[in-house]
Amino acid sequence: MRIPLTQSSELNAAPCTVLPQDILTFVTALNETATSEEVWQLFVDLAKRKGITLVDYVIATDYQNWQKVQFIRTTMDSSWIDFANTDTRVRRKSTFRLHSINRLEPVLTGYEYHDLMHNMDEERAFLLKQTAEKYGGRSGIAIPMRMTDPGQAAHMMLAADLPRAVFEELMAQHGWVLHACALYAHIRHMELFKTEFMERNKLTEKQREIVESVGAGMTDKEISARLGVSISTVRQRISALQSKTGCRNRADLAALAMRIGLVPDPMTRAHQNELTVFLSTGDNQQGTEYARNDT
Structure with a gap:
């Protein structure tokens, strides 16, 4: 049984009571999701309860090339795949391609x-x-979303078999909740989608160690010493990894290690000092990197 957010004993602050209960309930349920599939189903169920019959979630790895799509989830049946593959205009003329990769505002x-x-x-x-x-x-309404990595974008399209006036009435009643929950779902989905990478690509624990070592900047010799295997074995495993993951070189593997959380992101990890923050104060003074000394 899920604990309502307003009654959760795990909260370390006053529970929020000023947002719509639908949003609070949805976010509470998101906390309990363990897979990206659960996140998707949770959002689709919410959309259906609000009168939305079609949900289309698209993520592109390189929106300069409209054919490179990383991930699609849709409530449409599988005939949509044939429809999209037989006529390339479907993706080239899509709202995603023409609007969502460039803009942030939702559009009808x-x-x-x-x-x-x-x-x-x-x-x-x-x-x-x-x-x-x-x-x-x-x-329908298309809700553009952004990824943490430049060159990538996503959007959620919510639609129904309704005339314009009826759909706009539905949006007036539920649009804010659907918009907020779509953004929450996108964040949670990507968080879990990254952690599922190893399982999706059937990587072994030994292969995970290789990815982590390459991501840490180790040479083949250093990886060999760390794992207790020969240098030739290290190179064989790296080659096998590249075939499995589509990574073209060590730089790709290092980027992968950071993306799936095996090594820290250099943009956010500590610099020369153990604890640093970028401080920008309310008096409009220019932000500077500030090292706090607790000793």
Whole structure:
């Protein structure tokens, strides 16, 4: 049984009571999710309760190349894959490609809003109509999201088979809750998605040690001494890792080690001093790195 946030005994501060209960309940449930799949299902269930029948979650690794998509979760059936693969316009003309990779404000989408959209042409209008007829996405809202790494973006599209006026009434009633919960879900999903990398790619504990060692900047000789194996074995394992993960070189493996949390991010780890902060005060003085000495 989940403990409501307002009654949790684990909180170290006064419980929040000023936000909508739907948001508080959702965030409390997010705390208990253990997999990215659980996060997705939790959000889809919330959306359905609010009248949303179509949820589409897209993450792109390189939005300069619209074909490079890292991850998609969707409530649409598998025929959508054939639809997208047979006509490359589906992704090239998508709201994600045309709006979400460049902007942060949510936008209304779907065929009901085609007359209000920029970059509208016959091709895009046809695709919006197809999506509405095939998958019930007559009216929708696209919520852009950002990743922690430059060059990446994501968005959540929420849609329903509703006329414009009815959809806007639904958004007036539930839009803020859905928007806030989508952002919370995205953060939690990516947090868990990274931790699941090893399981997803079937990496062994020995391979994890190699990734961590490369991420720490160790040479083959140093890794060999650390793991008690020959240098040739280290090189074989690195080669196998590159095949499994798609990493092209040691730099890719080092970046991977940081992404999945095996080594600290150099942007946030301590510098010369054990404890440092970047201090910017309320009197508009320029921020400087400040080392606190507790001794």
